[in-house]
Amino acid sequence: LLACVSLFSILTPTANAAGAQDNPYGLIEPGELRVASLGDAKPYTFTDASGNFTGFDVEFFTDVAHRIGIKKVVFIGQDFAGILPSVANGRYDAGVAAIGITPAREKTVDFSSGYLAGYLTVLTRKDSGVSDVNSLAKHRLAVVQGTLQESYAMQHFTQTDLVRFPDNNAAISALNNGTVDADFLDYEAAKDYATRFNLIHAADIPSFDAPAGVAIAKGKPEFKAALNKAIQASMQDGTWKKLYEKWFPGSPMPKQYLPNAG
Numbered sequence: 001l002l003a004c005v006s007l008f009s010i011l012t013p014t015a016n017a018a019g020a021q022d023n024p025y026g027l028i029e030p031g032e033l034r035v036a037s038l039g040d041a042k043p044y045t046f047t048d049a050s051g052n053f054t055g056f057d058v059e060f061f062t063d064v065a066h067r068i069g070i071k072k073v074v075f076i077g078q079d080f081a082g083i084l085p086s087v088a089n090g091r092y093d094a095g096v097a098a099i100g101i102t103p104a105r106e107k108t109v110d111f112s113s114g115y116l117a118g119y120l121t122v123l124t125r126k127d128s129g130v131s132d133v134n135s136l137a138k139h140r141l142a143v144v145q146g147t148l149q150e151s152y153a154m155q156h157f158t159q160t161d162l163v164r165f166p167d168n169n170a171a172i173s174a175l176n177n178g179t180v181d182a183d184f185l186d187y188e189a190a191k192d193y194a195t196r197f198n199l200i201h202a203a204d205i206p207s208f209d210a211p212a213g214v215a216i217a218k219g220k221p222e223f224k225a226a227l228n229k230a231i232q233a234s235m236q237d238g239t240w241k242k243l244y245e246k247w248f249p250g251s252p253m254p255k256q257y258l259p260n261a262g
């Protein structure tokens with residue numbers, strides 16, 4: 001038995017020091033970042049007409065990846081509720097999709113420092129009877145499973161019928177066809193859908209205590225430190241500001257992400 005074991009250990013390549021140097025961030029495929037994201041959260045992250053992922057989060061993270069020396073970044077669409085579990089179990093190297101940092105989520109994954117802080121929006125039709133959060137009672141409100149909107153609504157909109165959907169597309173079509181009276185999603189995505197489908201904001205609720213961060217598996221301190229350093233650099237040299245103005249024109253800009261005055 002001893003002979004077999006030692007033979008096995010000789011034959012099995014171990015991750016030698018060089019291996020660790022080739023893949024310091026413990027990526028699935030050294031030199032490539034596999035990122036779970038969403039196709040329907042424009043302008044944070046979405047797929048354009050030719051099916052390519054783009055948007056603020058996508059361009060910001062791609063810049064961060066290049067700063068830590070990773071050239072190839074592959075974005076893969078995933079239902080929101082599946083992103084954190086899949087990142088935790090190593091199916092993706094990171095999750096990037098306006099994912100708010102919360103203590104509950106930090107039980108499953110680690111997060112980089114925050115890179116975006118904004119509002120949660122109740123979006124509705126003009127004829128729905130929902131004009132603000134107080135008129136949500138007895139109405140049907142769409143939420144995407146696993147989002148902060150779902151947990152916020154469960155806590156604060158207790159007289160409202162919550163209807164859960166896997167993604168924004170399904171929730172918005174339910175709003176447009178009258179299956180639900182309102183949809184609870186992120187501010188900038190709500191603004192984009194409002195323009196496309198002539199919908200209105202019934203409420204904008206600040207979510208500054210849960211800024212979006214990059215979700216990664218626990219136990220990767222080098223990866224996390226490298227991401228944080230690159231995020232900081234992107235803010236300090238004005239890249240963050242340029243991308244924010246490109247994707248969220250006219251929106252108030254959280255000053256903590258702007259180059260230090262000094």
Ligand SMILES: NC(=O)CC[C@H](NC[C@@]1(O)OC[C@@H](O)[C@@H](O)[C@@H]1O)C(=O)O
Nearest residue numbers: 098099100117118119147148207210212
């Ligand atoms: N892409 C999604 O559907 C994510 C929905 C939701 N996003 C909330 C948030 O991270 O959106 C970006 C910023 O406005 C954050 O302040 C906010 O908490 C969440 O994290 O659950």
